[in-house]
Amino acid sequence: MRSSLLHTSVGRDAHTRTHTGWWAWLLQRVSGVLLVAYLFLHIAVISTSRSGEEGFDSALRIVQHPVLAALDIVLIAIVLYHAFNGVRVILFDMGIGIGQQAALFWSSVALTVIGTAIAAYLSIPLIVR
Numbered sequence: 001m002r003s004s005l006l007h008t009s010v011g012r013d014a015h016t017r018t019h020t021g022w023w024a025w026l027l028q029r030v031s032g033v034l035l036v037a038y039l040f041l042h043i044a045v046i047s048t049s050r051s052g053e054e055g056f057d058s059a060l061r062i063v064q065h066p067v068l069a070a071l072d073i074v075l076i077a078i079v080l081y082h083a084f085n086g087v088r089v090i091l092f093d094m095g096i097g098i099g100q101q102a103a104l105f106w107s108s109v110a111l112t113v114i115g116t117a118i119a120a121y122l123s124i125p126l127i128v129r
């Protein structure tokens with residue numbers, strides 16, 4: 001029954017929409033958990049300042065390594081996706097845009113790509129000096 005439903009055009013559209021919603025849901029969870037992990041890492045790095053100037057300076061030297069600095073761009077992508085898709089979910093909670101959930105997901109992805117590209121354009125010259 002289910003497979004025959006999916007082979008009608010309506011069924012296929014419904015399946016595609018559900019699929020998009022599943023990816024949006026999964027990415028929101030993964031990005032949320034990564035942000036919490038980053039928060040602890042951030043607190044750990046900043047806390048090295050409590051052990052004096054030298055400890056803090058050496059921690060900063062490590063995080064300023066070009067590879068780690070470039071990872072900040074990945075962090076920006078994670079933050080932007082979580083924030084834009086989070087607003088999408090909040091809109092649904094208010095009963096807005098549920099019928100356009102797939103289009104709103106792709107809008108979140110597009111805004112994330114644009115925001116990350118702008119951040120990369122502005123920050124890469126600072127990383128590779």
Ligand code: HEM
Nearest residue numbers: 025028029032033035036039082083084085086087089090
């Ligand atoms: C503009 C900022 C943010 C917005 C609009 C936002 C929005 C949301 C929304 C709406 C959800 C629930 C999604 C759902 O029920 O399907 C969520 C989940 C979550 N967010 Fe955020 N969030 C933001 C920033 C953050 C930050 C900064 C962190 C971490 C430091 C974070 C960590 C999480 C976690 C861990 C979850 C739960 C994931 C799960 O249920 O497994 N969020 N966020």
